[in-house]
Amino acid sequence: MRAFSELFTHIDQTTSTNEKIDALADYFEHADPRDAIWCVALLTGKTPRRTIKSGELRDWCAETSGTPVWLLEESYHVVGDLAETISLLLKGSDGETSHTLHEVINSLIALENKTDDQRKAYITGMWRQLSQQELFVFNKLITGGFRMGVSDKITIKALAKRYSIDENIVAHRLTGNWQANETLLDTLMSATHDAADISRPYPFYLAYALETAPEELGDVKDWQIERKMDGIRGQIIVRDHQLFVWSRGEDLLTEKFIEFEPLAKLLPSGTVIDGEIIPAKDENFLPFHVMQTRIGRKNVTKKSLTEAPLVMVCYDLLEHDGVDIRHLSLMQRRELLVQLIETVKEKEANIPLWLSPVLICQNWEEVAAQRLKSREYNCEGLMLKRKDSEYKTGRRRGDWWKWKVDPLSIDGVLIYGQRGHGRRADLYTDFTFAVWDGDELVPFAKAYSGLTDKELLEVDRWIKKHTTDKFGPVRSVTPELVFEIGFEGINASSRHKSGVALRFPRILRWRKDKPAKEANTKADLIDILHVYGGL
Amino acid sequence: MLTFNQNGIYCAQADVYIDPWKPVDNAIITHAHSDHARWGMKKYLAHIHAAPVMRYRLGQDIEVQTADYNEPVTINGVKISLHPAGHIWGSAQVRLEYKGEIWVVSGDYKLGEDGISVPFEPMRCHHFITESTFGLPVYNFPDPATVHHDINDWWRKNREEGKNSVILGYALGKAQRTHKHLDPSIGNIYTHGAVDNINKLYEAAIEPLPVARRIDSSINPKDIKGDIIIAPPSAENTPWLRKLQPYKLGICSGWMQLRGTRRRRGADRGFVLSDHADWGQLNTAIKETGAEHIYVTHGYKSVYAKWLQDAYGLNATEVETLYTGEQLDEPETTGGEDAGI
Numbered sequence: 034m035r036a037f038s039e040l041f042t043h044i045d046q047t048t049s050t051n052e053k054i055d056a057l058a059d060y061f062e063h064a065d066p067r068d069a070i071w072c073v074a075l076l077t078g079k080t081p082r083r084t085i086k087s088g089e090l091r092d093w094c095a096e097t098s099g100t101p102v103w104l105l106e107e108s109y110h111v112v113g114d115l116a117e118t119i120s121l122l123l124k125g126s127d128g129e130t131s132h133t134l135h136e137v138i139n140s141l142i143a144l145e146n147k148t149d150d151q152r153k154a155y156i157t158g159m160w161r162q163l164s165q166q167e168l169f170v171f172n173k174l175i176t177g178g179f180r181m182g183v184s185d186k187i188t189i190k191a192l193a194k195r196y197s198i199d200e201n202i203v204a205h206r207l208t209g210n211w212q213a214n215e216t217l218l219d220t221l222m223s224a225t226h227d228a229a230d231i232s233r234p235y236p237f238y239l240a241y242a243l244e245t246a247p248e249e250l251g252d253v254k255d256w257q258i259e260r261k262m263d264g265i266r267g268q269i270i271v272r273d274h275q276l277f278v279w280s281r282g283e284d285l286l287t288e289k290f291i292e293f294e295p296l297a298k299l300l301p302s303g304t305v306i307d308g309e310i311i312p313a314k315d316e317n318f319l320p321f322h323v324m325q326t327r328i329g330r331k332n333v334t335k336k337s338l339t340e341a342p343l344v345m346v347c348y349d350l351l352e353h354d355g356v357d358i359r360h361l362s363l364m365q366r367r368e369l370l371v372q373l374i375e376t377v378k379e380k381e382a383n384i385p386l387w388l389s390p391v392l393i394c395q396n397w398e399e400v401a402a403q404r405l406k407s408r409e410y411n412c413e414g415l416m417l418k419r420k421d422s423e424y425k426t427g428r429r430r431g432d433w434w435k436w437k438v439d440p441l442s443i444d445g446v447l448i449y450g451q452r453g454h455g456r457r458a459d460l461y462t463d464f465t466f467a468v469w470d471g472d473e474l475v476p477f478a479k480a481y482s483g484l485t486d487k488e489l490l491e492v493d494r495w496i497k498k499h500t501t502d503k504f505g506p507v508r509s510v511t512p513e514l515v516f517e518i519g520f521e522g523i524n525a526s527s528r529h530k531s532g533v534a535l536r537f538p539r540i541l542r543w544r545k546d547k548p549a550k551e552a553n554t555k556a557d558l559i560d561i562l563h564v565y566g567g568l
Numbered sequence: 569m570l571t572f573n574q575n576g577i578y579c580a581q582a583d584v585y586i587d588p589w590k591p592v593d594n595a596i597i598t599h600a601h602s603d604h605a606r607w608g609m610k611k612y613l614a615h616i617h618a619a620p621v622m623r624y625r626l627g628q629d630i631e632v633q634t635a636d637y638n639e640p641v642t643i644n645g646v647k648i649s650l651h652p653a654g655h656i657w658g659s660a661q662v663r664l665e666y667k668g669e670i671w672v673v674s675g676d677y678k679l680g681e682d683g684i685s686v687p688f689e690p691m692r693c694h695h696f697i698t699e700s701t702f703g704l705p706v707y708n709f710p711d712p713a714t715v716h717h718d719i720n721d722w723w724r725k726n727r728e729e730g731k732n733s734v735i736l737g738y739a740l741g742k743a744q745r746t747h748k749h750l751d752p753s754i755g756n757i758y759t760h761g762a763v764d765n766i767n768k769l770y771e772a773a774i775e776p777l778p779v780a781r782r783i784d785s786s787i788n789p790k791d792i793k794g795d796i797i798i799a800p801p802s803a804e805n806t807p808w809l810r811k812l813q814p815y816k817l818g819i820c821s822g823w824m825q826l827r828g829t830r831r832r833r834g835a836d837r838g839f840v841l842s843d844h845a846d847w848g849q850l851n852t853a854i855k856e857t858g859a860e861h862i863y864v865t866h867g868y869k870s871v872y873a874k875w876l877q878d879a880y881g882l883n884a885t886e887v888e889t890l891y892t893g894e895q896l897d898e899p900e901t902t903g904g905e906d907a908g909i
Contacts, residue, residue: 045827046837100705101878107871108706113828121706121825182831458828486832503870 034132036064038166041181057191066217068134074213076188080177084144097157098122110506113458116172125165196222201426209233231272234279235351236426240433247397257420258392258400260412261435262346263321264311271300291333292343292385299377303355308348312341318411322524344385359424407438414438440519442541444552447514448474450496451507461496462489466518470555477531478518483540515544515552523562533562570671572887582643586662586673589890598675599659603892615650617658620769653677654688655843656741663691671695679849683748690856700867701844701893702822709846715839716749722837724754727794732815739763739800741843742820744770747798752778760799823896844894866891
């Protein structure tokens with residue numbers, strides 16, 4: 034625990050990527066191997082199931098530190114992180130402890146089946162023993178979300194350095210179904226382990242947003258143009274006659290997507306398809322939100338199976354006849370993909386696999402015109418892929434680009450501000466916006482992102498000076514500032530006062546030129562709903 | 569005896585304001601930071617060590633009467649005296665006594681020694697006006713001696729890596745305090761012009777600081793290697809600072825206690841070092857005054873006032889002022905403290 038806390042502090046105290054990589058590589062080499070694997074698990078988001086509720090932590094901390102609960106709440110709103118708030122309220126011990134990271138994590142996992150008294154005794158007991166530095170790490174282990182300023186990329190680089198293997202291989206070995214308690218880092222990073230996990234997906238190749246005019250990409254004939262679907266990016270894997278469905282977030286979703294079950298028998302073993310899982314009916318794609326309701330559910334209902342049957346729109350073939358073919362050109366992979374789907378369709382016409390259509394365009398103007406039609410197809414825009422590109426690892430520039438449609442937008446009035454979290458802690462950076470309904474302002478969206486740091490500070494100061502009311506962490510302000518809010522989609526919603534729910538709302542810009550009176554109205558929103566509200 | 573109006577904190581009996589934010593005839597100044605010592609008063613009364621900084625910043629022609637700590641003046645029956653606030657050198661609490669009623673305006677303050685200012689002296693009173701910049705229980709500042717030690721260690725480590733160390737802190741107060749505790753055996757100390765100007769005033773009034781050189785046109789930035797540079801926060805992201813690359817950036821502020829703030833500021837190191845009272849110090853200071861009536865100004869004022877009511881049964885109220893306390897992101901209106909000097 035101490036070595037891990039020191040690693041954390043070291044990383045927290047530098048903004049240099051190289052220093053972070055060195056510190057991690059050093060830790061991977063010298064830490065207890067059972068701790069090292071947990072460190073990688075935490076950094077890549079494989080956090081253990083949470084066994085203590087926030088409310089319990091609050092109550093126990095209030096009691097242990099002698100802080101009234103209301104004051105703890107106020108502090109939490111300022112600090113923006115419960116784990117940190119608690120570690121600041123408790124005074125760390127000066128003594129040294131010998132708890133190891135994996136031991137602590139396993140103790141936390143074991144709390145699930147303990148009585149309330151036992152749980153409380155363990156947590157408060159640890160609070161008394163740990164140093165200030167360890168306290169924060171311990172609390173973070175409880176609350177989860179342990180990011181510690183290290184991206185997946187940095188973790189991969191550090192592992193590549195530690196084991197002297199290629200980053201792409203590291204990224205691949207990190208995918209799949211491994212459990213920190215059942216393996217060791219050396220094993221996970223070894224070649225012999227590669228074959229062991231038949232469910233293991235490939236790291237996804239992700240595109241950046243197009244940064245230049247498309248003409249600058251060269252001849253349009255060198256590019257494969259596809260629609261960018263709005264669903265869940267995923268991989269369908271069949272190995273040893275078993276089916277695995279992975280999402281891009283590396284969740285194994287096989288059980289949830291029962292439509293794909295027959296593929297275990299239909300697809301040849303040793304097949305990995307990359308594509309987009311989306312609801313579709315009668316050859317039409319349905320809007321994303323139709324599927325959203327289904328993902329959250331534990332059991333798939335008959336109703337959702339008929340209302341929102343899922344298909345995979347297949348983009349790419351990564352493994353063919355058990356061979357990793359990511360190094361082949363996109364053209365070659367596409368050809369194999371087309372053959373595969375056709376062969377399977379001959380056996381069973383009604384399979385939930387659709388080929389992603391390739392758009393035929395003679396020049397970039399035609400591509401641009403196709404892009405503008407994206408919303409008609411419930412798509413987010415276009416994908417531009419170089420025909421001779423290999424399938425790379427992670428987000429890369431150059432060969433693949435996404436060219437999204439411009440977001441829909443509306444001008445809203447800032448009516449509430451709330452303190453943010455993380456690096457926005459103690460700043461009013463979470464905003465609620467409203468549109469006019471007669472003389473009344475109706476809230477329609479919350480947005481957190483889109484302003485520069487400088488603008489955030491400016492708005493924060495403005496909010497502090499123009500507060501009309503406070504309730505908890507929220508301040509209502511005089512309705513003066515207008516912001517252009519961008520969003521990807523819009524749906525009718527009975528839960529929202531405005532009657533609509535927006536998808537991915539964010540701030541496009543601060544309309545300093547507009548007085549509040551000239552912001553948009555609820556009627557304007559309803560108009561957008563009628564045009565783009567889908568089905 | 570004191571009231572709060574649109575100009576500042578007012579004593580009608582003596583017709584004098586304390587730290588007013590609008591131009592008035594008579595102003596008593598707790599300390600020379602720009603949110604407390606403002607321009608445009610006909611007459612100022614301030615501590616002997618605050619006056620040189622005020623003249624330097626507000627103009628040599630301002631009319632300042634000076635007083636030492638514990639040196640009362642009486643105006644229309646009100647006995648007024650200055651007492652150490654421990655915030656920065658020359659900072660004072662203002663004590664006012666009239667017909668047995670005692671008020672203390674503490675301005676900004678902290679408890680404990682900082683090596684450059686006379687430590688805070690608790691004053692018994694009936695009415696106490698307190699700041700609340702760090703008025704939440706999450707602010708528990710580490711022992712400053714440890715922090716100064718950490719700064720020197722950090723400097724040494726950066727030097728070993730061939731890098732400069734840049735420390736950002738207020739030109740008035742924080743800069744001298746940091747400077748005083750640097751270990752000159754590690755390397756050379758350099759100062760930004762804005763810091764050097766204030767340092768000269770400090771040295772003329774109080775004592776010499778460890779030898780340092782002002783970075784001016786006579787200095788080739790390439791000759792600065794593995795050294796430490798003290799600069800005001802406004803120097804961040806300027807061409808001036810870029811010339812000192814490669815460097816590591818350290819920020820000294822009480823706000824560095826919070827991880828989110830540290831990350832937002834993007835500094836390599838945040839040192840938790842403040843000239844304001846932390847949670848424990850605020851509570852200690854208030855209890856020691858014995859005051860029944862507490863007026864809570866700039867900071868987490870509503871939360872802190874509620875705490876004082878709930879925990880100690882005091883008659884605590886929050887008061888709107890234009891004081892800003894310790895700021896991490898400087899307001900654009902002033903362009904940062906001492907920008908361009």
